Amino acid sequence: MKRPFIIDCDTGTDDAIALMAAFGCPEINVRAITSVNGNVKEEYTSANNLNLTEYLGIDVEVARGATLPFYPRGDYYGPTHGKTGLGDVVIPDAKETSFSRDMAPEVIHRIAEEENGELELLVIGPMTNIAIAISLYPQLKQQIKHIWFMGGAVAGGNVSSTAEFNIWVDPTSAKMVTESGIPMTMVGLDVTTKAVLGREDEQELRAFGSKASVLSADILEYMFKRCKDGGEDALMHDALALAAAVIPECLTCKEAFLDVECRGEYTAGHTVTDIVGRSLGKAPNASVAVELHLDVFRKWLLECIKRCGQA
Numbered sequence: 127m128k129r130p131f132i133i134d135c136d137t138g139t140d141d142a143i144a145l146m147a148a149f150g151c152p153e154i155n156v157r158a159i160t161s162v163n164g165n166v167k168e169e170y171t172s173a174n175n176l177n178l179t180e181y182l183g184i185d186v187e188v189a190r191g192a193t194l195p196f197y198p199r200g201d202y203y204g205p206t207h208g209k210t211g212l213g214d215v216v217i218p219d220a221k222e223t224s225f226s227r228d229m230a231p232e233v234i235h236r237i238a239e240e241e242n243g244e245l246e247l248l249v250i251g252p253m254t255n256i257a258i259a260i261s262l263y264p265q266l267k268q269q270i271k272h273i274w275f276m277g278g279a280v281a282g283g284n285v286s287s288t289a290e291f292n293i294w295v296d297p298t299s300a301k302m303v304t305e306s307g308i309p310m311t312m313v314g315l316d317v318t319t320k321a322v323l324g325r326e327d328e329q330e331l332r333a334f335g336s337k338a339s340v341l342s343a344d345i346l347e348y349m350f351k352r353c354k355d356g357g358e359d360a361l362m363h364d365a366l367a368l369a370a371a372v373i374p375e376c377l378t379c380k381e382a383f384l385d386v387e388c389r390g391e392y393t394a395g396h397t398v399t400d401i402v403g404r405s406l407g408k409a410p411n412a413s414v415a416v417e418l419h420l421d422v423f424r425k426w427l428l429e430c431i432k433r434c435g436q437a
């Protein structure tokens with residue numbers, strides 16, 4: 127039996143690669159994709175999700191979602207993923223498919239009911255949709271089996287010196303989710319900044335020649351240019367959160383008390399992770415990835431992308 131997943135994402139260059147990996151992952155059944163504001167505006171992340179699935183011929187429900195975080199962040203969209211989320215990569219507009227009639231929180235609620243305690247969430251953008259869903263349907267706290275999320279860092283940040291982007295965008299929602307009691311695994315910058323793909327990987331994917339592998343190669347090419355211009359490298363932040371769920375051996379994780387700082391003038395969006403287990407005296411509520419075995423991850427990721435769309 128495949129494990130049922132909903133992927134909540136702000137697609138996003140590395141989100142797109144994570145989605146393609148998920149579609150090529152034999153262990154999981156992607157029941158729905160729910161879109162959220164984050165890397166770019168929600169109208170773009172939603173369009174990217176719909177366009178991507180139609181382009182690849184993947185039959186999956188795609189829902190729209192939250193357009194604003196609960197934390198007052200203003201207009202923060204940066205250059206990392208370009209204006210529309212996929213850098214300079216263009217995929218055709220979807221013609222045959224359309225968005226779900228339900229918004230993200232309803233989709234999460236409906237599928238959680240159907241899956242009877244088995245639903246897992248892969249959350250690779252700000253947590254706004256998940257917080258709204260939990261607020262509307264508190265029974266989700268018992269119905270969701272596990273949340274695997276990309277976000278946070280034990281130490282450091284990529285937006286500020288203490289905050290990672292997904293959590294920084296909407297710390298209010300992230301706090302609600304971390305306090306939910308749902309079992310969760312945090313895959314943060316401590317490991318995702320080491321999850322880098324290189325020219326060899328791009329060439330292997332391009333040579334394979336499938337729609338998904340060539341699209342992934344094009345996204346990597348954009349990332350290489352971005353890096354050359356002083357931006358982020360080809361970091362597979364989001365695909366690594368998927369890997370945590372499917373090939374746990376690629377990471378070393380530690381149990382920790384996890385909470386989110388919402389109030390600090392400089393530190394809002396910081397994930398407090400008490401790995402040592404002594405400083406805060408609170409019981410662990412999350413598993414936190416602290417070490418990556420890069421070769422295991424890279425091999426697995428390329429295999430999944432190559433399987434995407436191959437019936």
Ligand code: BDR
Nearest residue numbers: 138140141250291292363
């Ligand atoms: C996270 O922010 C986005 O740029 C990526 O898609 C990833 O989810 C990394 O901080």
Ligand code: CA
Nearest residue numbers: 138141250251
């Ligand atoms: Ca993302």
